[in-house]
Amino acid sequence: MTTRSSTDAARVIPEATVARLPVYLRALTALADSGIRTCSSEDLASAAGVNSAKLRKDLSYLGSYGTRGVGYDVDYLRYQIAREIGVTQDWPVVIVGIGNLGHALANYSGFRSRGFRVVALLDADPGIVGREVAGVVVRPFDDLEEIVREHDVAIGVIATPAVAAQDVADRMVAIGITSILNFAPAVVAVPEGVDVRKVDLSIELQILAYHEQRKANGADASTEADGGAA
Amino acid sequence: MTTRSSTDAARVIPEATVARLPVYLRALTALADSGIRTCSSEDLASAAGVNSAKLRKDLSYLGSYGTRGVGYDVDYLRYQIAREIGVTQDWPVVIVGIGNLGHALANYSGFRSRGFRVVALLDADPGIVGREVAGVVVRPFDDLEEIVREHDVAIGVIATPAVAAQDVADRMVAIGITSILNFAPAVVAVPEGVDVRKVDLSIELQILAYHEQRKANGADASTEADGGAA
DNA sequence: TAGATTGTTAATCGATTAACAATC
DNA sequence: TAGATTGTTAATCGATTAACAATC
CATH class of the missing domain: 1.10.10.10 (Winged helix-like DNA-binding domain superfamily/Winged helix DNA-binding domain)
Structure with a gap:
C-alpha cells in the first residue's frame, strides 16, 4: 500500500x-x-x-x-x-499481575539476554504492591499509564487471574500498548492493530491429552503418533 | 490402517x-x-x-x-x-524442575478443574528436595520411574533450566512417558510416537517484537496489524 | 409456514516438502 | 575441476472462509 x-x-x-x-x-x-x-x-x-x-x-x-x-x-x-x-535493540515490557506466575516471569533471566527489559511490575492488590520481587518494587496497577509513557513501553504481559485479563488489556490498549502477551486463561478481545499472543498451560496439556488418549485407544498409533509435536 | x-x-x-x-x-x-x-x-x-x-x-x-x-x-x-x-477422566502429570516456574505451575489451580492431577514434583537439586511446594513435598528426580509406574503417568512437564531439558526428556521417554510439555528454552529431541509441545516466553515476546518493529517502521500497518494475533 | 441456524461444499489461501539448478 | 550446499521452483498438503442447502 x-x-x-x-x-x-x-x-x-x-x-x-x-x-x-x-x-x-x-x-x-x-x-x-x-x-x-x-x-x-x-x-x-x-x-x-x-x-x-x-x-x-x-x-x-x-x-x-x-x-x-x-x-x-x-x-x-x-x-x-x-x-x-528487532531484538538488536531492547524492548521495555511491563508485567501486570504478580502472583505465582508473574513472580516467575519477573525472575526469568532470559529476558535481558533476548532483547527485553522489564521496566515495571504492577498489581492491583494493595497486599502485593510495595513488595520487592526480583529486585524490583511492585507498583500499583494505576501507575501503568505513567510507566508506559516514561519508558515508551510497547509490550505488556498479562499474568493476572482470568477475570481481570480483559480489563487489564483494555487499559493497556487505551494507553497505547500495541502488543500483549496473555498468560491468563481467558480470551481477550482487542481492536485491530493490536497483537495478542496467548500462552495457556491447560490448553497445551489438553492438546497432549487428546493425542495421549488416541495412543491409549490403540487406534492408528503409527499415523498419528507425532501429530502435535513441536 | x-x-x-x-x-x-x-x-x-x-x-x-x-x-x-x-x-x-x-x-x-x-x-x-x-x-x-x-x-x-x-x-x-x-x-x-x-x-x-x-x-x-x-x-x-x-x-x-x-x-x-x-x-x-x-x-x-x-x-x-x-x-x-479426553478430559472427562483425570490425567496424572509430574512436574520436573521446581524453580520459580515449576513453583508457579505446581500452584496453578486450573489443573484439577481441567482434567489434570499433579501426582509429584521432582527436582535434582538436594537443596530443593524435601521442601513443601503447593502442599506437596518435592521428591528427588531419581524417583521418577517409581512415581510414573505407581500412578501410570503419561504426561510430563519440564520446567528445568535449558541445559537439563534433554536429559530429563530422555529419562521420561525411557520410562514410558509419551507426552511432554516443555517450558525449558531448549529444543528437545524425542523418538517417534512421543509428543512434545513447547511453551517459550522469549519466543512469544520475540514474535511480538517483530510485529511491533514493523508497526513502528510505519510500513503497511493496515495490512499486517493483526498478523500474529491469537 | 416463515425464520433461524446448522452442517457441508467448494473455492481460496497459506505452509510444507522434495527436487534441482545455480554457484561457491 | 569436482564436490558441496544454497536458494528457488513447483507440486502437494492442510487450513480458512464464504456461501448455501438442509432442516429444525
Missing part, C-alpha cells in the same frame, strides 16, 4: 516463518557458544528441530545470507535474524 | 482443530457458569475469539451436536468436546 524504499522491498515474511525465526536465533546462539563459526542448513535445522528444506525456505525470505557450497557464517546469520526480528 | 468400529469411523480431526477444542471447552464452561443453556455458533465463536464458520467446521469433525434453527445445548456440547479431548 504505502511506498517503500527499494532496499526494503519484498519484505512479506509468512507468519509461520516469523514464529520460527526466534528458534533459529536461539540455535545459532547455542552453536556460537560452542565455538562453531560456520554451519550448513542441515546443521542449523537439526539444532532447531526442523527439516533443512523448511529452514532454507524460511531464510530465503530474509535474503541470501549463506554461501553455496559452504554454508552460513554463524555470527553473521545470527545478527541478520536478530535485526529482522 | 487398523480396523475400526463403525461408531468410531471418520475420526480424523485436523491438528488445527484439536488445538482449538480446549478453547471451545473453556468458552462453553464460561457460558454455562453464567447460566446460559443454549448458544448459537455465533455466540460460541465470539466467546472463543474465532469466526463462526471456523467453529462450525471444527465441530463438524466431532459429529452433529447442534440443532438447525436452534443452536447448541451448552452442557451437552461441553461434554462431547471434553470426551473428545
Whole structure:
C-alpha cells in the first residue's frame, strides 16, 4: 500500500516463518557458544528441530545470507535474524499481575539476554504492591499509564487471574500498548492493530491429552503418533 | 490402517482443530457458569475469539451436536468436546524442575478443574528436595520411574533450566512417558510416537517484537496489524 | 409456514516438502 | 575441476472462509 524504499522491498515474511525465526536465533546462539563459526542448513535445522528444506525456505525470505557450497557464517546469520526480528535493540515490557506466575516471569533471566527489559511490575492488590520481587518494587496497577509513557513501553504481559485479563488489556490498549502477551486463561478481545499472543498451560496439556488418549485407544498409533509435536 | 468400529469411523480431526477444542471447552464452561443453556455458533465463536464458520467446521469433525434453527445445548456440547479431548477422566502429570516456574505451575489451580492431577514434583537439586511446594513435598528426580509406574503417568512437564531439558526428556521417554510439555528454552529431541509441545516466553515476546518493529517502521500497518494475533 | 441456524461444499489461501539448478 | 550446499521452483498438503442447502 504505502511506498517503500527499494532496499526494503519484498519484505512479506509468512507468519509461520516469523514464529520460527526466534528458534533459529536461539540455535545459532547455542552453536556460537560452542565455538562453531560456520554451519550448513542441515546443521542449523537439526539444532532447531526442523527439516533443512523448511529452514532454507524460511531464510530465503530474509535474503541470501549463506554461501553455496559452504554454508552460513554463524555470527553473521545470527545478527541478520536478530535485526529482522528487532531484538538488536531492547524492548521495555511491563508485567501486570504478580502472583505465582508473574513472580516467575519477573525472575526469568532470559529476558535481558533476548532483547527485553522489564521496566515495571504492577498489581492491583494493595497486599502485593510495595513488595520487592526480583529486585524490583511492585507498583500499583494505576501507575501503568505513567510507566508506559516514561519508558515508551510497547509490550505488556498479562499474568493476572482470568477475570481481570480483559480489563487489564483494555487499559493497556487505551494507553497505547500495541502488543500483549496473555498468560491468563481467558480470551481477550482487542481492536485491530493490536497483537495478542496467548500462552495457556491447560490448553497445551489438553492438546497432549487428546493425542495421549488416541495412543491409549490403540487406534492408528503409527499415523498419528507425532501429530502435535513441536 | 487398523480396523475400526463403525461408531468410531471418520475420526480424523485436523491438528488445527484439536488445538482449538480446549478453547471451545473453556468458552462453553464460561457460558454455562453464567447460566446460559443454549448458544448459537455465533455466540460460541465470539466467546472463543474465532469466526463462526471456523467453529462450525471444527465441530463438524466431532459429529452433529447442534440443532438447525436452534443452536447448541451448552452442557451437552461441553461434554462431547471434553470426551473428545479426553478430559472427562483425570490425567496424572509430574512436574520436573521446581524453580520459580515449576513453583508457579505446581500452584496453578486450573489443573484439577481441567482434567489434570499433579501426582509429584521432582527436582535434582538436594537443596530443593524435601521442601513443601503447593502442599506437596518435592521428591528427588531419581524417583521418577517409581512415581510414573505407581500412578501410570503419561504426561510430563519440564520446567528445568535449558541445559537439563534433554536429559530429563530422555529419562521420561525411557520410562514410558509419551507426552511432554516443555517450558525449558531448549529444543528437545524425542523418538517417534512421543509428543512434545513447547511453551517459550522469549519466543512469544520475540514474535511480538517483530510485529511491533514493523508497526513502528510505519510500513503497511493496515495490512499486517493483526498478523500474529491469537 | 416463515425464520433461524446448522452442517457441508467448494473455492481460496497459506505452509510444507522434495527436487534441482545455480554457484561457491 | 569436482564436490558441496544454497536458494528457488513447483507440486502437494492442510487450513480458512464464504456461501448455501438442509432442516429444525
